[in-house]
Amino acid sequence: MRRQRRGVKLLALVLGLSLVAAACGDDDDEGAADETEEAVPQGGDLVLGAEQEPECADWMGSCGGSSWGFWTMGANTMPRAFDIVQEGDQWVYTPSPLLEGEPELVTEPEMVTTYHISEDAVWSDETPITCADFVYTWDQVANGEEIYDRTGFRNIGSVDCPDSKTVVVTYAEPYAGWKSNFGGQYGIFPAHILEGQDRNAAMADGYDWSGGPWLIDEWTRGEQIVLVPNENYWGTVPSLDSVTFRFITDSAAEFEAFSGGEVLGIFPQPQLETVDAVSSGIDGATVDVQAQSPSIEALWLNNAAPPFDSRAVRQAFAYALDRDAIVERLFGGLDVTEAMQSFNAPLLGDFGDPEAFAGYVQDLDMVDQLMEGDGWTKGADGIWEKDGQRASASFKTTAGNARRELTQDIVIEQAAEAGFELSVDNEEAGDLFGTQLPEGSFQMALYAQVLTSLDPSVCALFCSENIPSEANQFAGQNWTRTNIPEADPSLAETDSNPVEDERSDAMADADALLAEDATSIPLDPLPNILILSDQVVGEVINNPVLGPFFNMEGWGLS
């Protein structure tokens, strides 16, 4: 979804951190940044705002998982086998300029993929990008220390090099998301530079080589990242002289920095003040709202803790909520008005069953029927009770997030009407994600799961083998303690079957079981918002995986 607006802006600062832009004007679809046919001027220094600073630039290291790190540096400097593009309503993998064409995939008798590297592909020092770089990357991810995520690379049995520009990857275990292995956020690492070095130490603070259109010129911690063109890039060399990302972590200050022209583009989180400002119109800017985001925000229920350890209670709770009304209130200003109906991120389009939860619409009669069927009766105060236990739960989310706090208020009000008693118990993000969710010290939590590729990796979230426990030191990400043994095979197949239609069908089966069990309740898509000054010329693609800055080589300044 794209929206462009121009108008006369009045940004007014009101109580607290609220920033409200009141505006009037026309909806004009002539954003300069969207003019793909317009000639891109040469030269110029573009300054953009970045809400977060990455912890390090070792993209495969445990510190390298920052989205902002990938969007600003990783996507522009690391060569990768696949790009992600939009075809119709679907986002799909397409071979990147690194490859000669689509890799060959063989699934029988064992899964083998063969990549042909472009003869032109070279690192910034003009050393050719070769099969050795793929071997090095695989070896580091599969066997290195403190790796962020080894998913997929562990399935690889060998990487062979018939010649320097041909890569043959043989899988010991089939892996459905094979395209993300060398086409995901890690990219390909230069063996000739990093072999024999401490990779993490060499890359943590940035690096002076590149296999993409840009080079990291400077990373001043806490202040900015500066990219300059990689003159030896074999594809389109950037027109701009430099791109600087300045770290502006306060959202109100970020908007002011954009209004004052200190930065010419921002990519703010969809907080309430952002939605208000965008819906009011921003002067001299192109606003791109991407509802097909990689994020799915949900009410995650602890299936192992009362009262949500009862399937009937979970189902009743799902019927208690008017989820569309919640989404309308949160993101109506962005024209995002419908609740998510599966746990598959919006960018996956029709993968699995996107309507699995559509049957859960607010129905208080159904709530009564399910609760009474499970032996609950309503107390004098209208709250369900059973064997002295009340249908009450603590409701956690990340402290200080106004949008999530508003969501909590609406959910609590709707739940109370249906006989559920919820109380806010918010936590700092570090405590919530680092301790409480892994340990199961929660009953209900509101947060988002974010995809970093086009592969859903659902087994990690819902397979019963991934329930954290003392025995496995709370490793595993099935924090909701979802335990549906009959769904496990379908979830596992979704992660392993490389045949796209079959894995989508398997996901649909799993979606149906997850919905029937009401293991948790999907809520909203957490849209991506990109705001660029009309001074920025070139094709703007708010890519939900590669980020909005992955094609800046085609940008210029008017």
Place this chain on the structure above:
Amino acid sequence: MGTLILRRLLYSIPVLLVASFLMFWMVRTTFDPTARLRVSRDPTVIEEERERLGLNDSIFTQYRVWLGDFIRGDWGESSRTGQPVSEVIPQAFGNTIQLIVWGVLVSALIAIGIGVYSALKQYSAGDYVFTGLTYVGISMPPFWFALIAIHFLAVAPQDWFDLSSPPLKFVGLHSVGSSGFNWDYLQHLILPVLTLSVQLMASWTRYQRSSTLDVLSSDYIRTARAKGVPRGRVIVRHAMRNSLIPLVTVIAVDASLLFGGLIITETIFSIPGMGRLFFQSLLQGDVVVLEAWMLVVAIFILLFNLLADLMYGFLDPRIRVQ
């Protein structure tokens, strides 16, 4: 004076040891340095990290090892970024000290001026105006004032006067490609310094006013005036110097607290200083940074208290003699 300094430094050591142990103990019991590793699918990672950080030892052993490393200059590595903490903190400190120096200087000069004026012109229209303004300043939330200042002193004037860029800057301490002490630096400095000064000025003005009033009603001032010393000389040579004594203490204490207290100013103005470092480390549970940060700030609080004592002695000869 040398004895005074030595004695105060010696007193500071046990204070520092107790304070640092309490802070260390609180951080270690509040944060789990291995929490970030819990999403790892490798169950051995956490145990290896615990072993590496010595978390299986008693709290006293952990403290002894940590303090020894700290004294030797090994402050550890940030679990968030992997950077040596001995590099991270000085960098952040360098940015914060710029704000503090300018903020304290500007606030003190203005507060002293207005405070003395208000005392001399007690109950005049000017006194009432400044009194009102100080109450506004004291009650003004810094984050709100900062955003107001950005909007009305930087962004809006750009539109009002059709400027190509804001007259005052508010992202960092320099523009892209600029460095050093220049006009660009001053453009970036004005708004954050104004933000941190507004409350300091307001409260210090009140101190200076009441202190000056006290001094002006002293016998020795009346004596000086009775002996025919000109009014201006009485105020500057006799009244002001003594009236500064209480304010100096307040300034020293307030300034020391600013080393870690500029979280909002540094966040809104995108200045990577000590406050922002503390806030980020707190949110991310970066224990190694937090522990070193707290000790460094504690040291500076003690040093500034010492400085206050020295200034006290400098301004009041009786204390020097004692």
